[in-house]
Amino acid sequence: MDKGVQTRDAILDTGVEVAFSVGLGGLTIGALAERRRMSKSGLFAHFRSKEALQLAVLERARETFTDLVLRPALAAPRGEPRLRELFERWLTYGSKRIPGVCLFVKAATEFDEQPGRLRDRLAENHQDMLDTIAQVCRTGVSAGHLRADTDAEQFAHDMYGVLLVFYLTDRLLDDPAAERRTRVAFDALLDAIRT
């Protein structure tokens, strides 16, 4: 890999960590320069504006989410195995608090009342993920694992809720039952649509 790209990725990975800790709104060029022990002007030459940096960090998080969760899950056999793999990976890397996997949930509520490019990009990312879950759910119907009358968009919506409350109960509440309850909830969703 090109040295410049490596440097940029390393800077952005630190940016994802900072954003995961204090929010994407708290991620400034100054704060990132301090963490990377770089000059502010050097970082400014890379990113030009706070918003450009935030968008680049979000994009880097999307790459991490794709590498750790999405791509391996989509390599699993169609239908229920693929749906389970998607759930398990999202849950696992969520419970490991991998910044790139977790940033989307955090940033969603942070920016929902702030119109602009960041909000637009976040909405696209979440809609893409909902669409992907619905699509994987449909492979379960065509594979005969799930009922023909399954509402795939409703399933995607419900599965999202199961993971959002996992983030809250595991992370904010440190609830030792968080993961077990999340699995019970996901199994109940699947049971309701299985053939």
Add this chain to the structure above:
Amino acid sequence: MDKGVQTRDAILDTGVEVAFSVGLGGLTIGALAERRRMSKSGLFAHFRSKEALQLAVLERARETFTDLVLRPALAAPRGEPRLRELFERWLTYGSKRIPGVCLFVKAATEFDEQPGRLRDRLAENHQDMLDTIAQVCRTGVSAGHLRADTDAEQFAHDMYGVLLVFYLTDRLLDDPAAERRTRVAFDALLDAIRT
């Protein structure tokens, strides 16, 4: 009501609005002074520190949530009607984007990685709400509306997820189906435990 209390409440209501828009982390004494057209020193005399202001704003939001959602819901008949009232009120004031009702969901992900008094207080607020839902669920069991083997904590967990994904799909995604899907999900949860 005492004039001083009225003034303080009005200041805090503006604080809730600011925090709802830019996050509790973005709520500074300076930002609030500007919005209220007050002197920074005057506000500082009221609250002493940014954290004290944030905690007071969170407490004010809790009062609003109690007044609009919790207290009226708990006045409904025990069991399923009370559970429905709780759900409907949370959903209604969430879709109306009432800052005091919505601040808790927003602040939960904002502070989950930032140890301190704000995070502790937020965790307490959310745990109280989960406990309340579980308690109302238990009244449904004793009233004979819900099955004796109902896991009230699991129900509370699941109902929370249903509302968290409503916030995401309604607010960030502007999904016109958000409310309908949220009702479908809640009804499915209730159907699964009804006698």
